[in-house]
Every structure is written in structure tokens, then in C-alpha cells.
Amino acid sequence: MTILPLALLFLLPLAFAQRTTSNPLAATSTSPAGAAASATALNEPPDGQLYFGLWLDTSVTSGDSPLAANARVGRNISWFQFSQNIPVDQYNDVTGVGGIINATKVTETDTDAGIYVTVYPLNGLAAVTVQDMAALGIQLQSYIAAGHAVCLRFAPEMNGNWFPYATQPTLFKSTWITLYNTVKQSCPSCAFVWSPNAAVGYPYGITLDSVASAADQAALDTNNDGQLDNTDDAYAAYYPGDAYVDWNGVSYYYKGNYPNDYNVIQPQGFFEGSMNGVLPEVDEIGQQRTQYTPFYNAYCMKHPCMLSESGASWKVNQTGIPDWLTVSPTQEQVEGAWWRDGITNITFLSTYPRLKMIMNFEWEKVETDGGIPTLRDFRLTNATDVLAAFVADLEGVAQRYLWASYVAPPPSGSGGGGGSNPLPQVPMPQASVTRATPYRATTPTVLSLFYSAAQGWEEMRPYVFTVAAVTAGLAAGVGLVL
Numbered sequence: 001m002t003i004l005p006l007a008l009l010f011l012l013p014l015a016f017a018q019r020t021t022s023n024p025l026a027a028t029s030t031s032p033a034g035a036a037a038s039a040t041a042l043n044e045p046p047d048g049q050l051y052f053g054l055w056l057d058t059s060v061t062s063g064d065s066p067l068a069a070n071a072r073v074g075r076n077i078s079w080f081q082f083s084q085n086i087p088v089d090q091y092n093d094v095t096g097v098g099g100i101i102n103a104t105k106v107t108e109t110d111t112d113a114g115i116y117v118t119v120y121p122l123n124g125l126a127a128v129t130v131q132d133m134a135a136l137g138i139q140l141q142s143y144i145a146a147g148h149a150v151c152l153r154f155a156p157e158m159n160g161n162w163f164p165y166a167t168q169p170t171l172f173k174s175t176w177i178t179l180y181n182t183v184k185q186s187c188p189s190c191a192f193v194w195s196p197n198a199a200v201g202y203p204y205g206i207t208l209d210s211v212a213s214a215a216d217q218a219a220l221d222t223n224n225d226g227q228l229d230n231t232d233d234a235y236a237a238y239y240p241g242d243a244y245v246d247w248n249g250v251s252y253y254y255k256g257n258y259p260n261d262y263n264v265i266q267p268q269g270f271f272e273g274s275m276n277g278v279l280p281e282v283d284e285i286g287q288q289r290t291q292y293t294p295f296y297n298a299y300c301m302k303h304p305c306m307l308s309e310s311g312a313s314w315k316v317n318q319t320g321i322p323d324w325l326t327v328s329p330t331q332e333q334v335e336g337a338w339w340r341d342g343i344t345n346i347t348f349l350s351t352y353p354r355l356k357m358i359m360n361f362e363w364e365k366v367e368t369d370g371g372i373p374t375l376r377d378f379r380l381t382n383a384t385d386v387l388a389a390f391v392a393d394l395e396g397v398a399q400r401y402l403w404a405s406y407v408a409p410p411p412s413g414s415g416g417g418g419g420s421n422p423l424p425q426v427p428m429p430q431a432s433v434t435r436a437t438p439y440r441a442t443t444p445t446v447l448s449l450f451y452s453a454a455q456g457w458e459e460m461r462p463y464v465f466t467v468a469a470v471t472a473g474l475a476a477g478v479g480l481v482l
């Protein structure tokens with residue numbers, strides 16, 4: 001048994017760098033050296049350009065996929081988002097729920113689209129161990145080795161009150177920093193995305209007494225007036241520091257008017273609220289123009305920024321239509337107002353040039369945030385009239401966006417053999433693991449992705465990574481046990 005220094009693990013992806021350097025999506029992500037040589041952040045597109053991403057519902061019931069989305073839009077989407085829990089929960093063979101993300105959904109597009117991994121600590125921040133973090137780093141590095149840039153968004157919307165890890169700024173920040181230090185050891189080109197919920201609406205009904213620790217209460221009461229309200233900074237208490245993030249982002253949605261159960265077109269300039277924190281005035285419902293914590297100047301200058309998840313909600317089964325709304329808008333009008341206000345709005349994009357990624361939440365789901373369960377469709381690429389109008393408007397600004405590029409299909413089988421320029425495999429599924437034992441193991445145990453007979457790595461098998469090795473390695477400079 002020999003110990004291969006982790007430095008060698010970093011070098012492995014360089015063997016595939018030739019394929020990726022022609023593409024800006026991958027150029028800054030393939031090697032730490034590439035990132036250092038550039039003035040831009042990890043995975044940052046050049047000035048004047050931004051990425052468009054989709055968070056698709058790839059569940060078994062929906063059956064949607066990046067491949068299908070690219071076909072619908074007629075363009076190769078730059079980034080695809082997926083989520084998993086940390087520690088990773090069991091993969092359910094029947095429902096397809098759980099486990100680590102299925103990156104094959106991206107590799108099968110034959111593009112270099114980025115893989116955007118949202119990681120939820122749904123058992124609470126205290127349940128996340130350094131071993132879990134190390135396993136995550138190894139998993140993510142496998143995607144970079146396969147030619148895909150990676151973004152990691154940990155514990156998003158931590159400033160809200162709807163996740164188990166909410167309103168714990170002290171523990172959130174210390175966990176974030178440990179995660180950053182751990183993951184960057186195996187995945188130095190993973191871009192960390194810090195991403196609270198947009199301030200509009202803050203503090204979302206959270207009161208100081210509902211915050212468990214006195215230190216956290218003090219941290220959240222940023223103006224020190226003994227209460228939590230929209231004059232407190234919605235973000236600062238949770239920010240781990242410039243040294244520990246690569247991108248900043250926010251979640252931002254248009255859900256309508258409280259209780260968010262009927263269809264209404266957003267006021268123009270609403271999209272901009274994600275950046276300047278302004279909730280526009282709406283006469284019909286007596287809503288005043290309100291200033292919340294601005295995002296752009298504080299969080300988009302040192303790092304590029306993004307809308308990490310965003311969208312406007314079409315209420316499929318709307319109720320409670322008010323008298324003043326004499327004509328109910330169509331889905332195309334509701335969604336169109338959203339993208340024309342932001343995604344395809346050159347004025348907006350030019351006003352906020354550091355906004356370098358917009359990720360649409362491409363789902364239909366039941367939400368209950370107004371107290372009335374409502375089926376909401378955020379998708380821009382599903383209903384045919386909405387899709388056609390979106391694609392037509394996108395055409396006008398298509399040069400502004402940096403799309404994913406074609407790459408040769410990965411070889412079939414467990415690596416090597418196919419194509420003149422074979423790629424390493426993403427770590428699933430493992431044929432040797434029976435259905436009874438989920439192959440999406442809690443900890444990746446076999447780095448099959450580095451196996452490629454054609455590349456001559458065969459003698460390096462098996463790439464057995466045990467939790468013990470990772471743990472011992474973290475303590476002693478990190479080693480890969482062969």
C-alpha cells in the first residue's frame with residue numbers, strides 16, 4: 001500500500017486540460033494555476049457576459065433532463081443545478097430520491113455545462129462532520145476531472161426561517177469555514193457560492209426571541225435597537241468573509257401579492273429588487289416603496305454574483321382573485337413580465353454587470369407560504385406558448401450569455417475504449433454494488449472516474465478512498481491510499 005500525495009490528485013485533471021482550455025466555462029476551473037493567472041474569480045465569465053442556468057426537476061416523476069431542456073431551448077444551457085443533503089442520505093432505488101446527485105444527467109448532454117451542486121445540511125449544522133465534507137470534496141473534484149466546472153452552494157437561504165439550519169449565524173459561519181478549508185483540499189477549483197435569501201421581505205416574520213442563542217440575537221440585531229426588522233442588515237451576520245467565498249448569490253422570486261394564491265403581473269423593476277433591495281410601490285394593494293438591505297454594492301464587487309435560484313410563479317389553481325383584478329393575466333404574461341424585467345432586459349443587465357449568472361428554478365410545485373396551498377409553475381421552458389415567447393426574446397440577447405460548448409461524448413463503459421479523446425467517468429453507477437446497497441454511497445469509496453485504460457491510468461486502480469484515509473490524511477497532509 002502506498003500513499004499518493006493529494007497533490008497528484010490535483011494533477012490528474014490537468015491531463016484533460018487540453019480539451020477544456022478553449023472554453024471559458026472550464027478554463028478557470030480546470031486548474032488552480034489557471035485560476036491564479038486570471039484576474040477573474042473561479043468560473044467567472046468575461047465582463048459583458050453572464051451565464052444562464054436551470055435548476056430542473058429531474059425526479060423520476062417529472063422525467064425532465066438537461067438533454068431535454070437543451071433541445072427545448074435550442075441552446076446549450078451553461079449550468080445545471082442539483083441538490084443533495086449533507087450528510088448524504090440513503091438513495092432510494094424505487095423513488096430515485098436521495099443519495100448524491102446524478103451527474104450523468106449533465107455529462108450525457110455532450111457539453112461542458114457546469115455542475116451546480118446545492119448542499120443542504122437538513123439534519124442541522126452540528127450534524128455535518130469533517131468526513132462528510134471531505135467526501136463532498138472528492139465527489140465534486142470528480143466532476144472537474146470529467147471536464148465540468150463546479151459551483152458549491154452550501155446551506156442556502158440561511159437567513160430565512162424555513163430550514164433547520166436557519167438563524168444560527170455563528171454556527172453557520174464556523175461550519176462554512178471548515179467546509180471551505182476541507183473541500184478546497186481535494187477540490188481547489190470548486191467555486192463556493194454564499195447565498196442568502198434576497199432581503200426583500202426580511203425578516204420574514206422572524207423575531208429575536210425565536211433565535212436560540214444570545215450571541216446570534218446580538219449578531220442579527222445589526223442596528224442594536226432590540227428588535228429584528230427591515231432596518232437590520234439581512235445578510236451581514238451570515239457572511240463568512242471574502243476569503244471564504246468565490247461567488248455571492250441570492251434566491252429571488254416573484255410570488256405575487258399575499259397570500260400569493262392568484263396570478264398577477266409583477267411591477268416593472270421588481271427584478272432589480274434582487275440587487276438594490278427595493279420593493280416597488282403597488283397602488284392596488286397599497287404597497288409602499290420599501291428599501292431593504294441592498295445586495296449589489298456589498299456583495300458583487302469583490303466577487304461576481306448570481307441569482308442562485310429565481311423565478312416567477314404561475315398559479316395553476318389560483319383562488320382569491322381580488323375585485324380590482326378585472327382581467328386575469330395569462331401564464332405567458334406572468335412569466336414574460338419576469339424575464340423581460342431581468343433575464344432579457346439589457347438595461348437591467350447593463351446596470352448590474354457584476355451579476356454573472358441567472359439560474360431559473362425550472363419546477364412546478366405546491367407551495368404554502370401564503371397559508372393557501374397553491375400549485376405553482378416557475379418554468380419558462382414547459383408550456384409551449386411560454387417557451388416560444390421566451391426563446392424568441394432570448395434570441396435578442398443571446399450574445400450576452402455564455403452558453404455551454406460541445407464536447408466529444410465520453411467513452412462508454414467504465415472508462416477508455418471509446419472515442420479518440422476519452423473522458424474520465426463520473427462516479428456512478430457502480431456495477432459491482434448490488435441494488436440492496438445503494439451505489440450512491442454516503443461516502444464515495446471508489447474513484448472510478450480516474451480509470452481510463454486509454455489514458456493509461458489503469459495501473460493506478462483501485463482508487464480506494466476510505467473515510468479513515470481521508471480523516472488521517474486531513475490530519476497528516478492528506479493522502480490517497482492506493
Ligand SMILES: *[C@@H]1O[C@H](CO)[C@@H](O)[C@H](O)[C@H]1NC(C)=O
Nearest residue numbers: 065096102103104105108429
Ligand atoms: C442517472 O442519469 C442517467 C442519464 O439520464 C440515467 O440513465 C440513470 O438511470 C440515472 N441514474 C439514477 C440512479 O437515477
Ligand SMILES: *[C@@H]1O[C@H](CO)[C@@H](O)[C@H](O)[C@H]1NC(C)=O
Nearest residue numbers: 268269272340341345347348
Ligand atoms: C428593465 O430594467 C430596468 C431596470 O431595472 C427597469 O427600470 C425596466 O422597467 C425594465 N424593463 C422591463 C421591460 O421590465
Ligand SMILES: *[C@@H]1O[C@H](CO)[C@@H](O)[C@H](O)[C@H]1NC(C)=O
Nearest residue numbers: 317318319366372373374375
Ligand atoms: C392546488 O393544487 C395542489 C396540488 O394538486 C393542491 O395541493 C392544493 O391544495 C390546490 N390548491 C387550491 C387552492 O386549490
Ligand SMILES: *[C@@H]1O[C@H](CO)[C@@H](O)[C@H](O)[C@H]1NC(C)=O
Nearest residue numbers: 062064072364381382383384
Ligand atoms: C411539461 O411538464 C409536464 C409535467 O408537469 C410534462 O408532462 C410535459 O411533458 C412537459 N412538457 C414539455 C414540453 O416539456
Ligand SMILES: *[C@@H]1O[C@H](CO)[C@@H](O)[C@H](O)[C@H]1NC(C)=O
Nearest residue numbers: 074075076109110111406407
Ligand atoms: C449543443 O450541444 C450539442 C451536443 O454537444 C451540439 O450537437 C449542438 O450543436 C450544440 N448546440 C448549440 C446551439 O450550440
